[in-house]
Amino acid sequence: LGNLAGFLPLISQVGGVSIARGMDTLSISFFLIGLLIALQRWRRPEFLFLVVWWAVMLVPSIIAPEGPMPHLRRAIGTAAPAFILASVGLVLPLAYLAQRRPRWQPGLIAAGALIAAIPLFTLARHTYVDYYLPQSTNEAYALINHIYDFELADVMAAEGDANTAYILPVDTSAGAIFPESSTLAFLYQHRGQAEYAYIWDNEAALFSDTANLLNGKNRVGLIRWKVSKHSKADPRHLFEYVLERAGDFDGLSTHKYVDITYYQLDSNAKPVYPSAVGGRRSAVAFSGQFALTGAAIAPETPADEPLWVELTWKKLGAEPLDLQVGLWLEDNAGHIAGRADHPLLSDQLHRYTANWETGAEERDYALISADPGTPPGDYRLKVILYWLDEAGQSHRLAPLAEDVGADLALQLGETRLLPYKTILPFEAHNIPPTMYEAILGEDSLHLLSVSGLPDALRPGDRGTLELWWRSMGDATSKGSVALQLVASGQTITLSPAQPLGGEDYPTQKWPEGMTIRQYLDYALPADAPAGDYQLQLTLIPFKTGRIYLGSVTLAGRPRQFEAPPMAHRLNADFDGKITLLGFDASLSPEKADITLYWQAQREMDAPYKVFAHLLDKDGQIIAQMDREPQNGEAPTTSWLPGEVIVDKIEIPGQNLAAVDKIIVGLYNSADGKRLSVLETGETSYELRMTAKRDK
Structure with missing residues (x-):
């Protein structure tokens, strides 16, 4: 263990941080002198033993391959004989000089003491600089030595009392823990009055063990480790779900290695267990990949407290999608009053949906808070299921249900926000x-x-x-x-x-x-x-x-009430609101030019979009265009009865020579519902003609 003028940097490493330098240049010089003296006097048993001891302790570092443990740490057994040899190299030469020059003895003793103090001081300095300071902020060190338990024991003893309980979440996927023999148990015993429990983060243990721990308590602290193999416990936030339902947030205590969220428990609160989900007569499939098989929501909650929601999801398809759940509160006019999003994870091992087995069914728990300032009253709760691509863009799965609009959100039910329990601060x-x-x-x-x-x-x-x-x-x-x-x-x-x-x-x-x-x-x-x-x-x-x-x-816009000439007249009536008087169309391999002639039958309070789809002989869409009339310059809400709107549409595309037919129609941009053609009952109209084709 040494450093010979920086030429032999034998420095042990843990996580890239040097632990200590056992010897400096002066010490290793005396070690070499002592080794020479011991070899010279090898016939004496004490010196022979010292040399053999040192040599044998070198063997592990010589024969072991380099791996996670550096060679130097395998040679730690040489430390004792090495320091003894260094002492021999210092003391015996001084003793020899003292025998030859008795008058020098006091000075030699002082010099020996001073020389011995130098490496001791150097060792202490290196230990402090290279070991104590770096490792005091090193997470790997804190993890290996359970430093976080030292802090947690102090905090629990200082902040807890006989009416307080502490929950220590255990990550199911991180391995077992032994509470009775833990560092925390040793440090905390006889110091604090608060009870605590390590609780696994799966449903089978979490609900029942939490209920048992909170029995008779009026305050609970939820531990979140910053450094621990269990720092990623409970990614579904089930503990917060249970504690928010059982009480009210009572503050956050932040420390170096742990954060503690405190809750004041309601005096009349009952133990929280999974609810009986239901609410829909049958499962609702989302794009054939997943199905919502059950739902339960809180019928009412104060406007300043979160609303609880429980859902049951079943995997139907094999598409490897990691899905997210989005929930929001919506008033009767469609304004969002609060939203919460979270990944959909399994109970055991917290797997993302891409790793679920087909047919697997899992319970999902969520809390959704109304935005501050939301007026109390009746609201509806909606849910979406979506996935994110590599660019972070969301793609929603379509629920196969009748009451679904353009937002592809499924309504779960209605709830009521009660008046605020406390007045929120202005900030x-x-x-x-x-x-x-x-x-x-x-x-x-x-x-x-x-x-x-x-x-x-x-x-x-x-x-x-x-x-x-x-x-x-x-x-x-x-x-x-x-x-x-x-x-x-x-x-x-x-x-x-x-x-x-x-x-x-x-x-x-x-x-x-x-x-x-x-x-x-x-x-x-x-x-x-x-x-x-x-x-x-x-x-x-x-x-x-x-x-x-x-x-x-x-601003105004020009209006016309007389129909201009057109190549094809139709007079197709869309739900008694809009008439498609006729159209013009021409096709080329690169684009389609279509002009639609609309006439308003009455004023409309809904903004309708026009769609034009180019289909091949198999009915597949080759190209399409969806937008408000005249590219948004003439929304349907601005039409007057009898007004004629000339709507020119240009659809670029490739291989438009394969177009077999063109269909057009209108749909409500708010809910996605199409207007029907009264003559046929269809929600689109086929432009039955041989369109002019340009080569």
Whole structure:
């Protein structure tokens, strides 16, 4: 163990960090002198034993192949004879000089002591610099020596009491643990009053063992190791699921090696076990790959507490997809009020869905929190199943059910958000920068912010404003808000009066300090005249009756009510809303040019998209185009009764010579539902003609 002037860097390594240098240059010099003396006096038993001892201890490092353990560590047995030989190399020459020069004896003793102190000091310094300092921050060292248990024992003794229990999650896939003989058991005994338990992160153990541990307790701490072979325990977050249902979050205690999340348990809380899933008459398949076979959701929960959801999934197909589950709360107008996403994992060993056996069925648990500021009331819960490609783009699996829209989300059921148990601090709300601070009459409501304001509008435009309100005192009346365009005595209503906070949470129920987010949907009439307007909020019945949000320009567009000439006349009626008067079409090998002539039968409140599909003789799509009429310049919400829309569509493609037929139609961009042709009942119309083909 030495370093001869840096020429023999025999330094032991663990994880790339040097542990210690046993000898410096001075020490190894005395070692070589001592070795020469011992070899010279080998006939004396003590010196022969010393040389043989040192040589034998070198054998393991000589004959063992280089591997995970460096040769130097295999020669650790040479340390004792090596240091004895170094002592021989220092002491015997000094003793020889003392015999020859008795008067030098005091000086030689002092010199020997000083020389011996130098390597001892060097050894201590190297140990501190090369071992203690690096290893004090080395995770591998903390893992091997269970340093995290030293910290955890101190924290549990300081923060816990007789009414506290600690959960130590055990990773099923990381191997066994022996609580009685653990480092923590040795360190914590006789020090703390809190109980603790190592609990496996599979359903069979987790629910029952957690219930037993929490019996009679009013506070629980959930341990999350930062350094441990069990630091990845419970990737499905089942412990949080159980504890959130049994109590309320009570703070986070952060330390070097562990984090502890505390929960205050409800006094009347019952043990949490898996719920009886159901809710649907039959399983719903998603693209033939997976099926949702059961679902259970909390019927109600306070708006500031998470909603629990339990689902059962079954693998049907063999497609190797690692799937994610997305859940969201949605109000009656379709605004998302909270979302949660998580990977779909198996109970045992936490396998991703690509590694599930076909036919495997697993339970899935989730918590979803409403966004801060969400008004209490009735909401629906939806679920999607999707996978991510290498670029991070999501691809949703389509549920085979009737009540599915364009978002490919399946509605699980309805739930109710109850009034907030506590008033959330202002900082907890993700409020855009403040734009307005109007105090509304004697009821003292603040309009904190408005986002989603349009710079320009067109007839038929739809949109949503996000309003943030804050109660500055007890309201005495039920407030309402409307959105209007105002110019030169002319008023255009974009949104009729709606209750502030919704029907279920009017302003009289808002306590002082409550912050509420409200979505205000607006729709511009199709016949709104062009011009410059002021965007205005009208507040009822407050004294501050109007708040001006800014200027906006309303653009017009040319309209025609006479049908122009066309090559093919059809008069196909789509659900009594829109008539396809006729079309023109030409095909070349590289593109298709199609002109559709639509006529509105009445005003429409839904934005419909036009689709045009080019099919081969087998009915397969060769090329297609889906978009709003006139590339979005003439949305169906802007059409007036009798108006004719000339919609030119250019579809690029390859091998369009193989096109056998063209089908067109319309569908609601909000829910994906197509309009039907009244004459045939079909949801598309085939352009039956021989299209002009260009070579």
